[in-house]
Amino acid sequence: MNFLQLIPLLLFxxxxxxxxxxxxxxxxxxxxxxxxxxxxxxxxxxxxxxMTTVATYSSVSSxxxxxxxxxxxxxxxxxxxxxxxxxxxxxxxxxxxRVALLSRKLNAVTVVDIIRARYSSDALAAxxxxxxxxxxxxxxxxxFVGGARLFAATMGYDYEMGLVVFGLIVVxxxxxxxxxxxxxxDTLCALVMMAGIVLLFYFVLQAGGGYANIMQNIADKHxxxxxxxxxxxxxxxxxxxxxxxxGICTIALPQSVVRGISYKDTKGLHQAMIIGTFVVGFMNIxxxxxxxxxxxxxxxxxxxxxxxxxxxxxSIATAIPESIVGFAIIGPLAxxxxxxxxxxxxxxxxxxxxxxxxxxxxxxxxELSPTRLRAxxxxxxxxxxxxxxxxxxxxxxxxxxxxxxxxxxxxxxxFWVLIFGLFTKWANKYGALFSxxxxxxxxxxxxxFGIKLFGLHPIVIGISLSLLFFLAxxxxxxxxxxxxxxxxxxxx
Amino acid sequence: xxxxxxxxxxxxxxxxVTGLALLTLIIxxxxxxxxxxxxxxxxxxxxxxxxxxxxxxWLFAIIxxxxxxxxxxxxxxxxxxxxx
Numbered sequence: 001m002n003f004l005q006l007i008p009l010l011l012f013x014x015x016x017x018x019x020x021x022x023x024x025x026x027x028x029x030x031x032x033x034x035x036x037x038x039x040x041x042x043x044x045x046x047x048x049x050x051m052t053t054v055a056t057y058s059s060v061s062s063x064x065x066x067x068x069x070x071x072x073x074x075x076x077x078x079x080x081x082x083x084x085x086x087x088x089x090x091x092x093x094x095x096x097x098r099v100a101l102l103s104r105k106l107n108a109v110t111v112v113d114i115i116r117a118r119y120s121s122d123a124l125a126a127x128x129x130x131x132x133x134x135x136x137x138x139x140x141x142x143x144f145v146g147g148a149r150l151f152a153a154t155m156g157y158d159y160e161m162g163l164v165v166f167g168l169i170v171v172x173x174x175x176x177x178x179x180x181x182x183x184x185x186d187t188l189c190a191l192v193m194m195a196g197i198v199l200l201f202y203f204v205l206q207a208g209g210g211y212a213n214i215m216q217n218i219a220d221k222h223x224x225x226x227x228x229x230x231x232x233x234x235x236x237x238x239x240x241x242x243x244x245x246x247g248i249c250t251i252a253l254p255q256s257v258v259r260g261i262s263y264k265d266t267k268g269l270h271q272a273m274i275i276g277t278f279v280v281g282f283m284n285i286x287x288x289x290x291x292x293x294x295x296x297x298x299x300x301x302x303x304x305x306x307x308x309x310x311x312x313x314x315s316i317a318t319a320i321p322e323s324i325v326g327f328a329i330i331g332p333l334a335x336x337x338x339x340x341x342x343x344x345x346x347x348x349x350x351x352x353x354x355x356x357x358x359x360x361x362x363x364x365x366x367e368l369s370p371t372r373l374r375a376x377x378x379x380x381x382x383x384x385x386x387x388x389x390x391x392x393x394x395x396x397x398x399x400x401x402x403x404x405x406x407x408x409x410x411x412x413x414x415f416w417v418l419i420f421g422l423f424t425k426w427a428n429k430y431g432a433l434f435s436x437x438x439x440x441x442x443x444x445x446x447x448x449f450g451i452k453l454f455g456l457h458p459i460v461i462g463i464s465l466s467l468l469f470f471l472a473x474x475x476x477x478x479x480x481x482x483x484x485x486x487x488x489x490x491x492x
Numbered sequence: 493x494x495x496x497x498x499x500x501x502x503x504x505x506x507x508x509v510t511g512l513a514l515l516t517l518i519i520x521x522x523x524x525x526x527x528x529x530x531x532x533x534x535x536x537x538x539x540x541x542x543x544x545x546x547x548x549x550w551l552f553a554i555i556x557x558x559x560x561x562x563x564x565x566x567x568x569x570x571x572x573x574x575x576x
Contacts, residue, residue, distance in 0.1 A: 075538070075542040082550055089560075093507065095507075097570070101499060104570060219537070226539050228545070266568055267567055274554065489500065
């Protein structure tokens with residue numbers, strides 16, 4: 001335990017808070033507080049758009065659990081992880097322009113705003129907001145816990161100390177600066193993550209006796225790590241479901257779709273698709289390669305290290321000189337905090353815009369002054385963040401369940417609702433409601449009770465039933481005329 | 493591209509192209525990984541599939557997105573007031 005080691009991380013966090021104050025000051029003169037606070041006034045350029053999308057998507061598990069599995073499985077794990085190169089170009093290519101145009105027409109600042117308008121359904125909007133807040137809260141808690149554990153394992157400080165050092169600060173800067181702060185800090189986080197990967201790569205390679213030596217060792221002692229099925233550890237079904245879970249269905253993640261509302265022009269969007277694909281591939285291949293190269297550092301069987309989640313922290317502690325551990329830890333922690341900030345601002349927008357403001361207006365109450373709205377939004381964002389922070393201090397077991405359900409749950413809830421809603425006229429609110437509620441419940445149920453179709457991940461059940469519910473609701477129940485369809489499908 | 497109808501038509505075309513790109517990537521991924529698993533060639537101390545199925549897929553995806561954006565995606569004004 002050495003205080004000097006903490007200085008790089010503390011400086012990094014100070015810069016993050018500084019960014020949020022800077023963009024906040026810049027915002028003071030601009031109109032449209034909601035648009036500014038929750039989508040950065042739709043002004044992001046291509047580079048920032050790419051970085052914030054990747055940084056929010058790449059979580060602490062991409063940096064800890066994933067490469068730990070790569071250490072265990074081998075190149076099959078990277079082959080599976082590389083499907084995530086789709087995570088930016090798919091969502092931006094399919095929804096980028098669609099939601100950008102619609103949000104300007106509808107003055108929408110959240111994905112739920114667009115869903116509410118498309119289906120003319122407050123019930124669906126309420127369900128969507130609830131799903132977002134619940135699953136995001138679970139994911140944020142897991143990010144807090146993952147980051148703080150990594151901090152404790154590598155730096156020798158307490159878990160609680162780690163939570164305070166990076167956890168509270170991320171809540172503060174997100175609450176102060178809103179989406180614009182999230183986008184710019186995410187950009188810094190993504191750059192730091194990439195630098196962290198290069199740093200870790202170098203030191204793990206050094207400590208393992210060089211690339212050729214490590215690979216020769218793997219070929220001699222663990223030849224299955226060089227096979228796509230890894231001697232049975234990577235079944236074909238796992239590849240298939242990962243294509244769904246971290247590939248195709250990621251287009252439904254609200255934290256990614258909302259980024260389509262936030263950019264300035266289509267030139268930036270096109271740039272972001274290219275830059276984002278480069279960055280997400282670099283990170284996924286780089287960090288998982290470090291997991292494999294850690295075989296040169298951690299040579300005992302898995303049981304010697306506990307679980308795969310301990311591989312990367314142990315590898316960092318073993319391979320990296322004590323004097324620069326403080327730098328090396330920033331990369332993985334940046335993955336954690338950029339996901340927390342990205343989710344926190346979207347969850348807060350659901351509470352404020354989708355619930356509070358909506359029902360205020362519906363009840364005929366007047367507009368709030370920007371000053372009052374700012375105070376309410378900042379307090380709501382901070383409160384949400386602090387609640388999650390407190391839960392992370394002593395996480396109840398149900399949080400792990402929610403986190404486990406979160407990724408697939410969000411995809412099940414929004415995949416068909418968004419794709420059919422934004423691209424077909426026949427989709428109606430009954431189909432959407434049945435799909436979001438029924439599909440998500442079925443998904444959580446099969447995940448919770450370990451029910452699998454042909455031994456595949458429950459996302460297969462979730463996404464299939466969600467589709468059936470959607471089709472049944474849309475074709476069996478007739479909706480009354482939806483006046484918003486003309487806005488969504490002009491001239492059709 | 494002036495009217496909202498034309499913009500929507502273009503957006504649908506781009507979404508379809510993105511879907512096709514996904515399909516192409518899946519096929520490339522299968523061939524570059526599983527398809528190359530039986531080839532007895534080593535590159536950088538690795539079997540060929542472990543390079544083509546990882547770095548190869550990544551580079552292919554980047555090139556594909558560049559082609560998609562350059563030849564199929566069009567710039568459009570997002571701020572323009574609707575013209576229906």
